[in-house]
Amino acid sequence: MNQIKLFSPATIANVSCGFDVLGLCLESVGDEMTITKTAQPGIRITEIVGTDLPLEAEKNVAGVAALALLAHLQPDCGFEIRIVKNIKAGSGIGSSAASAAGAVFGINQLLGAPLTNKELVHFAIQGEKLASGSAHADNVAPALLGGFTLVRSYEPLDIITIPSPNELYVTVIHPHIELKTKDARSVLKENIPLKKATIQCGNLGGLISGLYTGDYGLIGRSLHDELVEPIRSILIPQFDELKAAAKTAGALGGGISGSGPSVFALSKGKETAAKAADAMSAIMLQTSVPFDVHVSPINPTGIKIL
Amino acid sequence: MNQIKLFSPATIANVSCGFDVLGLCLESVGDEMTITKTAQPGIRITEIVGTDLPLEAEKNVAGVAALALLAHLQPDCGFEIRIVKNIKAGSGIGSSAASAAGAVFGINQLLGAPLTNKELVHFAIQGEKLASGSAHADNVAPALLGGFTLVRSYEPLDIITIPSPNELYVTVIHPHIELKTKDARSVLKENIPLKKATIQCGNLGGLISGLYTGDYGLIGRSLHDELVEPIRSILIPQFDELKAAAKTAGALGGGISGSGPSVFALSKGKETAAKAADAMSAIMLQTSVPFDVHVSPINPTGIKIL
Numbered sequence: 001m002n003q004i005k006l007f008s009p010a011t012i013a014n015v016s017c018g019f020d021v022l023g024l025c026l027e028s029v030g031d032e033m034t035i036t037k038t039a040q041p042g043i044r045i046t047e048i049v050g051t052d053l054p055l056e057a058e059k060n061v062a063g064v065a066a067l068a069l070l071a072h073l074q075p076d077c078g079f080e081i082r083i084v085k086n087i088k089a090g091s092g093i094g095s096s097a098a099s100a101a102g103a104v105f106g107i108n109q110l111l112g113a114p115l116t117n118k119e120l121v122h123f124a125i126q127g128e129k130l131a132s133g134s135a136h137a138d139n140v141a142p143a144l145l146g147g148f149t150l151v152r153s154y155e156p157l158d159i160i161t162i163p164s165p166n167e168l169y170v171t172v173i174h175p176h177i178e179l180k181t182k183d184a185r186s187v188l189k190e191n192i193p194l195k196k197a198t199i200q201c202g203n204l205g206g207l208i209s210g211l212y213t214g215d216y217g218l219i220g221r222s223l224h225d226e227l228v229e230p231i232r233s234i235l236i237p238q239f240d241e242l243k244a245a246a247k248t249a250g251a252l253g254g255g256i257s258g259s260g261p262s263v264f265a266l267s268k269g270k271e272t273a274a275k276a277a278d279a280m281s282a283i284m285l286q287t288s289v290p291f292d293v294h295v296s297p298i299n300p301t302g303i304k305i306l
Numbered sequence: 307m308n309q310i311k312l313f314s315p316a317t318i319a320n321v322s323c324g325f326d327v328l329g330l331c332l333e334s335v336g337d338e339m340t341i342t343k344t345a346q347p348g349i350r351i352t353e354i355v356g357t358d359l360p361l362e363a364e365k366n367v368a369g370v371a372a373l374a375l376l377a378h379l380q381p382d383c384g385f386e387i388r389i390v391k392n393i394k395a396g397s398g399i400g401s402s403a404a405s406a407a408g409a410v411f412g413i414n415q416l417l418g419a420p421l422t423n424k425e426l427v428h429f430a431i432q433g434e435k436l437a438s439g440s441a442h443a444d445n446v447a448p449a450l451l452g453g454f455t456l457v458r459s460y461e462p463l464d465i466i467t468i469p470s471p472n473e474l475y476v477t478v479i480h481p482h483i484e485l486k487t488k489d490a491r492s493v494l495k496e497n498i499p500l501k502k503a504t505i506q507c508g509n510l511g512g513l514i515s516g517l518y519t520g521d522y523g524l525i526g527r528s529l530h531d532e533l534v535e536p537i538r539s540i541l542i543p544q545f546d547e548l549k550a551a552a553k554t555a556g557a558l559g560g561g562i563s564g565s566g567p568s569v570f571a572l573s574k575g576k577e578t579a580a581k582a583a584d585a586m587s588a589i590m591l592q593t594s595v596p597f598d599v600h601v602s603p604i605n606p607t608g609i610k611i612l
Contacts, residue, residue: 150515152509188500204510205328205510206464208515227503
């Protein structure tokens with residue numbers, strides 16, 4: 001096999017109380033990537049369709065992740081990468097992660113899969129470091145592994161996959177405003193009250209418990225971010241209204257997707273998730289801000305070979 | 307039924323990364339309580355064997371918890387409580403919680419169980435408030451419900467029971483030094499770095515995941531308290547040596563039991579837990595500090611009717 005075509009999915013990081021540790025994988029939004037083995041060594045990004053991103057491998061998240069993998073595997077060949085970007089850069093649903101994860105996944109497949117998908121996370125996060133200044137794993141891990149993933153630890157990197165109930169659906173709305181990950185990080189406070197950390201731990205424990213047991217009520221009660229959402233949501237003009245509208249429509253709860261500006265809601269059942277999408281869209285239609293909205297089940301497997 | 311005799315178990319709160327939210331119930335250590343329905347209204351503590359605690363109901367943790375329950379249920383009778391205290395006060399394995407939980411459990415049973423054990427937590431924590439100045443639930447919840455319990459939230463009170471694998475054993479050693487819960491609380495810092503809260507969340511998520519899946523390795527890797535243990539352990543002279551000895555003996559990990567001075571370790575299998583007990587005892591024998599040590603499986607059901 002000399003060429004592979006992939007669907008590399010969008011992901012939601014910072015799932016409410018799971019700030020910096022919990023991510024999930026979407027099914028209905030993602031990039032298409034074609035990766036081709038070449039006799040010429042190194043990485044060449046041949047084309048990126050749908051957005052204006054640098055083609056030089058060293059300046060491109062897919063390129064940087066791929067180069068990190070090549071430095072480790074030392075193959076006697078190189079790779080060309082072509083990306084059709086359906087996930088908008090800066091949307092907060094893991095655009096850079098999809099590129100980075102897809103690149104290392106595809107190359108690993110073309111080399112006979114010497115590494116596991118979990119091992120690939122280590123290389124994919126090098127792309128994230130280029131994109132946002134922080135080698136965070138909570139988008140690339142769900143993209144590579146599917147489902148919900150917990151980053152138990154960074155040193156050493158320890159990723160845990162968490163099951164989720166079948167009827168859990170995601171609604172995610174992307175208001176087309178610019179909000180850079182670096183800026184969204186800069187508003188956070190370095191120190192927080194111990195009391196709030198304890199509340200966050202209680203909710204994260206509840207959310208993970210609810211995911212294991214399929215207790216939708218518990219999932220909903222636990223979707224409360226004490227630490228980051230109150231500060232960061234100020235950067236998203238319609239945040240409170242979007243979240244409230246989704247809950248009024250029946251969603252279990254929601255929060256900021258990644259570092260924003262996208263806002264997500266979780267619902268039991270596709271129908272409720274669609275109602276949440278309608279309710280959130282109605283809020284955005286009252287503004288002049290363009291947006292797009294997606295309804296998706298949890299993607300249980302992550303990147304797919306097409 | 308006019309009289310009930312109970313075994314009210316010791317418990318471990320602040321299970322490592324589960325500071326203030328995660329507790330567990332022991333099987334082999336506990337108080338014996340006898341509760342008798344009386345025509346005379348109110349609560350009378352008739353005797354406390356084995357320790358020197360106040361008998362006035364308003365000054366006794368069992369009495370305060372019982373009075374809170376009576377105020378809610380308004381029965382046309384009263385209760386006498388006799389306690390044989392096997393759990394030493396100030397040991398850090400839930401001595402006050404056992405009394406408070408046992409009192410409300412017994413009274414509820416004698417009244418035909420109008421409330422669930424989960425509902426009783428609300429009344430038992432009134433006893434904890436008297437004992438430590440904080441109405442914490444992470445001892446009374448596992449005493450009443452058994453197993454591991456997560457305090458998902460205090461407002462409103464939301465307790466989640468977490469399963470644990472069958473071969474999980476607890477070793478707990480109690481150095482006989484005085485360490486008041488109030489003092490152990492006063493050394494804590496009010497503010498902590500966000501970065502550390504995130505590390506704590508990762509570990510708590512990992513621990514809960516390991517408990518659900520029976521992944522002993524993950525349980526062990528997750529037993530890391532970033533927030534409280536580094537500060538509070540200074541108050542327990544042999545802490546580092548005790549923890550290291552348990553791990554060298556094969557324990558998965560451990561930490562401070564409650565707010566100390568007891569130190570606990572979790573192990574896979576009774577044999578390893580006993581080895582950890584021997585190793586921790588050897589450390590204590592190098593000092594002149596008396597101690598006792600217990601090995602126990604996780605108690606799956608909590609308080610037992612004898």
